């Protein structure tokens with residue numbers, strides 16, 4: 001049975017960062033990465049650009065073969081883990097191979113969460129999580145005249161824009177009253193929705209899909225209000241969730257994801273989890289599946305350092321959401337508790353909507369500290385805002401200036417902290 005001191009399942013942001021952290025502390029211990037993907041590692045965040053044709057599928061890899069050889073990391077592609085035996089300290093892949101480990105990291109990310117819709121089994125549809133998904137979708141766009149995108153989250157909105165720019169007539173169906181509701185308040189989303197509508201996208205907010213039926217090479221979708229739409233292409237972007245079936249019977253504690261502490265340790269000895277598959281400490285308490293790239297990177301680094309017994313490594317600081325979003329040459333950002341509501345007595349919410357200029361800015365403070373910010377068509381540095389939150393910087397002395405000019409004041413504060 002092949003054996004590896006460090007075995008990492010998943011070769012994306014979390015897994016790669018863990019491998020790098022292990023190698024910083026242990027240059028020689030055997031290190032193997034298993035990935036079900038047949039490609040070299042890539043970032044899912046690049047996939048919208050593969051769909052649009054801006055990025056070539058053969059030019060998006062995060063690491064090349066030389067990297068793995070140089071750092072003595074064995075990358076095994078096309079190996080999907082289907083079972084984990086924590087008693088025997090081994091995992092089994094879909095090729096029937098068993099791998100023995102001393103220390104195991106599960107960094108398997110998340111998979112599309114497709115809702116149960118009557119008729120969906122009979123209809124061809126697309127999702128967008130892997131490079132193969134992106135290439136299939138790109139090719140299908142070339143043959144489509146009409147499309148329905150189910151879900152107005154970041155992935156669905158990116159896809160709707162790409163489809164529109166390719167000349168496809170697009171309808172976006174979203175069950176929440178407004179688009180991007182996980183990141184923006186109604187007023188901010190309204191600006192984004194108007195931009196989409198002005199570019200010809202039909203935004204059907206507050207609606208769900210009741211049924212779909214095959215029609216020719218595409219389908220007919222029926223909404224919950226009884227209206228119907230015909231589409232050559234159906235794309236489902238209703239969020240993701242960690243795939244955990246291979247952990248059945250393993251004793252690994254799970255909830256929405258694999259439960260981990262601030263060192264990314266699970267409840268089972270010698271077993272860590274990081275990235276989109278992990279449910280770890282939130283910055284403001286609780287345990288959550290973060291689902292964003294910066295958390296996957298940070299968690300992977302923490303897990304790798306802990307696996308290699310790097311005692312100097314810092315624990316995970318807790319996930320703070322950070323999303324930047326570009327749409328039709330415009331932009332929006334959302335950091336931290338950006339949708340926290342006005343009714344919360346612990347929070348101070350300052351919101352400015354300029355409908356004429358189509359700009360939006362919302363700052364959320366708690367006890368004089370920034371806890372969330374969202375802007376549309378108004379630039380602030382998302383990384384600086386993220387740092388102000390993570391470092392719990394006291395804004396009280398500069399509060400008025402920060403509310404009036406968050407970008408400049410944020411830069412000033414960070415230049416003082418970094419000095």
Ligand SMILES: Cc1cc2nc3c(=O)[nH]c(=O)nc-3n(C[C@H](O)[C@H](O)[C@H](O)COP(=O)(O)OP(=O)(O)OC[C@H]3O[C@@H](n4cnc5c(N)ncnc54)[C@H](O)[C@@H]3O)c2cc1C
Pocket residue numbers: 009010011012013014015034035036037043044045046047048079080081082107108109110128129154155246274275276277291292293294296322323324
């Ligand atoms: C289209 C799109 C756009 C995005 N845009 C943004 C963005 O703008 N900003 C942002 O912060 N985040 C964004 N994200 C989310 C971001 O990509 C993820 O948070 C990040 O990739 C998580 O990294 P990860 O390593 O945990 O998992 P993933 O990147 O999902 O990688 C999981 C790895 O595990 C492998 N794997 C899965 N199951 C198995 C198995 N059973 N056996 C073996 N290998 C397995 C996969 O092949 C892959 O290598 C986007 C995601 C998508 C899909």
